[in-house]
Amino acid sequence: MKQESLSAVKAGITRLRDKGGASKDAVYDLVNGYVTAARTIKSRPGTRISHALPPGTKGLVFFQGKFVVFANDVIASTSPDVEIEVLRHPTVPGAPLKEIHFSMPFLGYLYVVAEFEGASDPRYVHYWLEKGEIWQPGKTYFPGALVRPTDGNGLAYRLESDRSGYVPWAPNVARAVGDVVVPTTDNGFKYTVIETTGASARSGTTEPVWPTNAGETVFEDANIQNALGTNTTDTPAVPPDVKDRYGTGNS
Structure with a gap:
């Protein structure tokens, strides 16, 4: 296959073929790049790693301005922009989290499907993560209220009198x-x-x-x-x- 170096594109991207082969003034396909207004070709800029996710966590979803990952136990976050939600198996609390198969916002909360190792009944567990309000000093909370720590540890707490x-x-x-x-x-x-x-x-x-x-x-x-x-x-x-x-x- 003959290679041609293009410094400018006159016809943009076109799939039309002229007699004698492809035109040197047009692009048939372009991957990871774009044509500028000046008809030059520029490489599409890549992304940079801005956060190192905590080891031992699974999955990743962006929710309410933070990157959310999941673990089966409390793990300290490595960044204020990364939030860790704790998911525990309903019958085997110590079962390690194997994989997050699905995570997406649904009706204001995260809906998550998690798979656990060493637990077969059930192996896949569905969660709808109601976070609760952030605890406030001096506030009266009634039985049934759901609160979470100000710093956040991935857990929510239900008040019982x-x-x-x-x-x-x-x-x-x-x-x-x-x-x-x-x-x-x-x-x-x-x-x-x-x-x-x-x-x-x-x-x-x-x-x-x-x-x-x-x-x-x-x-x-x-x-x-x-x-x-x-x-x-x-x-x-x-x-x-x-x-x-x-x-x-x-x-």
Whole structure:
């Protein structure tokens, strides 16, 4: 095949053929280059390596302004522009990550398909990486909140409150100052009785609407007819209303 050196291109790129062979003034195909406005040929510039990805990581995707790679354990990032997401097998947490077969943003989060070594049930695991919000000092978080460290370590943390040792609210239960109760539906707070009214203070028949700001109080009224008496044919006397007042506290 005869070679020709081109310094200028008059006809650009064309697949048309003239009699006698290819034209010296046109290019049939051009790889990794382009024709300038001055009809000269320039090589297409290449890319430069700007980040060294941490060893032991797999896959690569660009998401939310950072290069995201994956590992099965916490690994320190080598660059502020490189973020490491930790993927652990659901039944074999120590299984090493073999390969990332797919990673792409989907509905605001990364959808990832990972393959693990030494785990066959399942071998391929699908993830939808909900990152959670960055932890902030002094902020109140409620049960179920998903947060991640300010520096980022590839993990997200789900908040669970500790209700062990506390008695859930129930109707018609005797109350005394200092009693501590928690709502039947966990909201992250415990409530301490700070004041009662009446000789036989008790909880009401309907659970109060619990405040969720530290330091707030809630009143619980109970109008109960002879709650501690026995069933008789006599008409029971109606005692004065009994009232409890609770103060909030974190559980």
